[in-house]
Amino acid sequence: MKTFYKYAAFAAAALAGLCACSSDDDAAETGSGLQPVAQPQIIVSDLTTTGFTLRWEAVDDAGSYVYTFDGGSETSTTGCRLEFNSLERQKEYVVAVKACPRDPAEYTESPFTYIHVLTDDLEQLPQPKITLGSAYASKTVISWTEVPEAELYEFSVDGGEVSTTRNRTVILSKLDKGRTYSFSVRAMTSDATRFTNSEAAQLSFVTSDADVPPLVIAPTTIISDAVAFDIYASSDETYYYEILPATTFAKYSPEELMTAFQTYIVEYAKKQGISLQLAMASMLKSGTQSLQMTGLTPELSYVIFAFGMDLRGNITSNLSSTQFKTTADGYSAGPNYGGSDWFTQRFYITNAYLALTGYGWTNSVWTHWKGDDVTDVRYRTLTTKLFNQVFSDPYDRQAIAAFLKDPNYGVQFNPELLSATVNSADGYNGLTEGVSAGTSYTLLTLATSSSGAETVCVNSVTTKTSTAAAAWFAAAASTNANYGPTHNTVAGVMKGIDIATVRYAIFKQSALANVSTDNYPAVIEEFGHDLKEEYLPYINGNGFAILFTGESGVTPETTYVFMATATNTVGDKVTKWGSATTSAAPDAARAKAQAATRTDEPLRSPAGKPIANPEKFIYPMESVQLPAGAKPEGDLWTIIHNTHNIK
Structure with missing residues (x-):
């Protein structure tokens, strides 16, 4: 094929x-x-x-x-x-x-x-993508992605002796401390009549000056709400592991963390009337383990740490740790390109329709097409892994177009529905069901206009592993009489965890018509305002609101977009936004007359005023019903993980 x-x-x-x-x-x-x-x-x-x-x-x-x-x-x-x-x-x-x-x-x-x-x-195999798990002189762990059609992987260090392996992880030893090395790996074909070996992928790394710890932690896969990782240890080494946000981890010394979790386990065993040895045996790991954690927060740095413990509850080794950062919701390393001024495609995940349809961001992917005089649409959704296997060059538009035109592979969208959906003012919105959680998918689409012009769109997205929504910073726009007259007052409300800085902006939605959401961070940087440090404790507490009024230029019956970029105490940065529409003025006729005399203003953002008595403000949150029969996990490690007091 x-x-x-x-x-x-x-x-x-x-x-x-x-x-x-x-x-x-x-x-x-x-x-x-x-x-x-x-x-x-x-x-x-x-x-x-x-x-x-x-x-x-x-x-x-x-x-x-x-x-x-x-x-x-x-x-x-x-x-x-x-x-x-x-x-x-x-x-x-x-x-x-x-x-x-x-x-x-x-x-x-x-x-x-x-x-x-x-x-x-002959087609050339794609390059493997390398991940550095750890870098110590006596134990450096390096892994890479699977390459379809590869029989072996050939690797070397600093251009020296070449070795081969069928695995996708190698452990290097006998290196020097504090030295820079270059690692290369390439995929070797299993069928020399169809493929050639890949180009070598390169990785430069520096070994640590420290000795290798008894426990080495190496993340292998990271998505928006989950991580898979390996912990390397000798077969007789027992240990406890945990994952915390990096902002929390930074507040404590290694000794404080180890002592705290040791105390949690001992006290829990006593409270439940079970022996300490039984409690330890049920939650400690031994030897090298491949583990994973779901339910994480997107775009947040975490620390995986582990320390040795024996079955009597004694701490037997120092704490080892490694830091990683989750991706944004839906992020995929797959390709994203294509479209034209007469056809656009958006490929995304959402939980907005979960209650209505039963499909959310774990078991479906969503498509939005918007066209002008489109006469034909052909498409196909593949896992990104399969897409990379079929197309050695993910940007070969001619090959993708040919694939979609083949009735064995491409699916034709019903031409009779184009006028009422794709070519309508709202476009077409649909879902692909039956997808797997925590998996990257790629949507290929070929659209044809009435003039015969063709455009190829290719977009990728990754599903989540949990239906739960989590964020470390939230920002939204609101019109509420508690903030002021709803016809000329908009509140930008914010709440976060360990937020160190915030920069914000507000614009009329019409002024952002030609600005993509991907460019919101740059817009905030250019036109926004820094929030005073004195208000950060409120954001990190119950929330904070900043008001924009008629004095700032807010007008009736207008939609505004409030946006803010927050940075936390370990340097993670995220941009959030929301919109709200002001109501009609009490004297509607006068408001319309005033609006008619105004001309559109250039893109600019006024500075807001903090809400009065911010200490009394509580961030508005919606209640979300849990699925029927939902209950917390009951294993001892999860109970300790979910109930500890480390904040």
């Missing part, structure tokens, strides 16, 4: 420019007055480096077909399929096929249809 797409653009051109043509020598005899049967319409498939297949629909009134291969002798067949094998790689071959009438008294032969086919070249 993979090699088909490489030829498709060439074959399409050949079909349009060559295959439908016939020479004068090939024209059917017309002296008898009989009409020739139709020419076969040839389709190329199963193209490889050493062969290809031709097929065509049966021609009406044809009883057989005659073909020539590369100028050779004519051969007759009654089938509608030809296979050619044992050919040379990257060589052009010419096949001619004509239809012969079932009854020569009624029809004559068709002209030859010529097809030029270039056998495939």
Whole structure:
């Protein structure tokens, strides 16, 4: 399947420019007055480096077909399929096929249809993507992503001795402390007739000056709300591990953390009336383990730490730790490009329709198409892993277009619905169900306009592992009589955890018409205002509101977007926003007359005024009903993890 797409653009051109043509020598005899049967319409498939297949629909009134291969002798067949094998790689071959009438008294032969086919070249495997788990002189852990069609992986350090492995993780030793090294790895093909080895991926790292700890922690996969990681330890080493936000971890010394969790476990065992040894045996890990944690907060730094403990509750080794940061909701390392001024695509996850449809950001992905005079849409959703396997070059638009045009692979959106959906003011919004949690997906779409123009869109998104929503900073816009007259007062409300700085801005929604949400951080940086440090404790407490009034230029019946960028105490940064619409003024006629005299202002943001008595403000939050039967996990490690007092 993979090699088909490489030829498709060439074959399409050949079909349009060559295959439908016939020479004068090939024209059917017309002296008898009989009409020739139709020419076969040839389709190329199963193209490889050493062969290809031709097929065509049966021609009406044809009883057989005659073909020539590369100028050779004519051969007759009654089938509608030809296979050619044992050919040379990257060589052009010419096949001619004509239809012969079932009854020569009624029809004559068709002209030859010529097809030029270039056998495939070898495809190069994609590079592995490298992750550095830890870097110590006696134990450096390096892993990389799987490469489809790879048999082995070849790696080296500083260009030295080359080694091979079938695994995707290596542990390096006998390195020097505090030294910079270069690691390279490339994927080795399992089929030399179809693929070549990948280019080498490179990683530069510096080993620690410290000795390797008894416990080495190496994250392997990180998404918006989950992490997978390995803890390396000797087979007789027992230990306790935990994950905390980095802002929390930074508040305590290693000794305080170890003592605190040791105390939690001992006290819990006493309270429940179980032996300490039994409690320890149920929650300590031993030896090297592959673990994971879900339910994390997006775009937040965390620390995984572990320390040795024995079955009597004694601490047996120092604390080891490593820091990582979760990605944004929906983030995927897959491709995101394409579209035009007459067709756009958005591929996303959401929990907004969970209660209504049963589909949320763990079990569905959502598509929004907006077009202008679009006459055809073909699409297909693949896992990003499969997409990378099918397309060695993820930016090969011609190959992707050919893939979508093939009815075996592309799905056509119902043309009768285009006018009412894709070409409407709101566009089309739909879901793909049956997806897996914590998995990256890629949507390929080919749109065609009434003029015949085509555009390819490719977007990727990653589903979450939990239906729970979590954030370490929230910002929204609100109109409420408690803040002031709703026709000319908008409140920007904010709440966070361990927030160190905030910069905010507010704009009319109409002024942001040509500004994508991806550019909101830059807009805030250019036009925004820094929140005074004295208000940060309120944000880190019950919340804080800043008001924008008529004095700031707020007008009736206008939608405003409030946005803010927050930075926490370990340097994580996130931008949040929300919109609100002011109500009609008490004197609507006067308000409309005033609005009519105003002209649109350039993009700018006024500075707000803090709400009076901020110590009494409580951030407005919605109540969310849990699924039926929802209950906390009952294993001892989870109970300790969820009930500790470290804040």
